[in-house]
Structures are given as structure tokens and as C-alpha cells.
Amino acid sequence: MRKGVDYYAVKKTARRWRNDGQSKLEEVELPERSILPVCRRIYLEFVIHSQKWGFPTNAGIALIYLHLHPDDLEPAAIAQNALFPRQTMTFILDSFEKKGLAVRKPHPRGRRRKIIQLSPRGKQLAEAMFKDYLDFEQKALRSFADKELHTLKTSLSRYADALARQNK
DSSP: OOOTHHHHHHHHHHHHHHHHHHOOGGSSOTTTOOOOHHHHHHHHHHHHHHGGGGHHHHHHOOOOOOOHOOOOEEEEEEEHHTOOHHHHHHHHHHHHTTSSEEEEEEETTTEEEEEEEEEHHHHHHHHHHHHHHHHHHHHHTTTTTTHHHHHHHHHHHHHHHHHHHOOO
């Protein structure tokens, strides 16, 4: 966890946000079969958990992406794969450099292109964050029996596939 971040205050604020009805999605009349409120709740729980690291969610995603994909080190590739606008990626990388988590280096095949490398500190932080997310997820998944977990994964994959077909 980052020094100087009051994790308990952040978590308290995030929980208040979750419980204060910030989303009016639950008040909107949705089809009975809609799972939008559940998707929002899952996303929100991961966001709340991630706040203990003291990063905006998108910065944490970018840091972990750099750690997991060391071959995709150009800002444009990171932005595309993390689904961020290029300008957001520039802002995130600026903050990483200021915090000593990453450095921009000249690209070997393009004068205007850059590659991003995590510093040893950045690698260590990204690895710890990734392990923490996996642990958070695994603890929650322990509430499912093996057969239930298989059914959940199969059903959610089928749902994602159906959404993807509509996006083509």
C-alpha cells in the first residue's frame, strides 16, 4: 500500500458513495432479466477495493497492464488495450514518472515514438496490486461450490459472447 494514504478514510468514503444511492440505476425501471445493477455492483466492489492503493482506478489498470504485458510498452498500445483515450494514458504516464514508477524511453524504430518501462519500484507495486486483486477475487469465489463456479463462469462467458455478437 502507498505511504501517506489513509486507507480507512478512503474506504469509508467509497462505502458511503456505494450506500448513498449515487447510482439511480436501481430506481430506473429495468426489464426483469436485466443484470446491469449486478454488473455495476461487482465493478464498484473492485473499485472500492482498489482505492487502498491510492491510485485512480484507470492508473491501477495501466500499471498492472504494463506489468502483465511487457511487450506492449508503447503508450498508444497500452491505451488501446486498456480502453482509455490516448490523452488519459499520457496523464497516467506523467504521474507514473513523477512517482518513480515508470520511465519513457526513445523507441528504437521511431523518433517520435516512446516505450514505457516500469522501474523496479513500479514492477514491485504492480505485482503486489495484481496479487491483491487475485486474492480479493479468490476469497469471494470461495463462497461458490466448484459446480456453481463452473456454472457462473460458463453463464457469464455466454452472456459476454452474446454482447460481443451484437457489437459486430
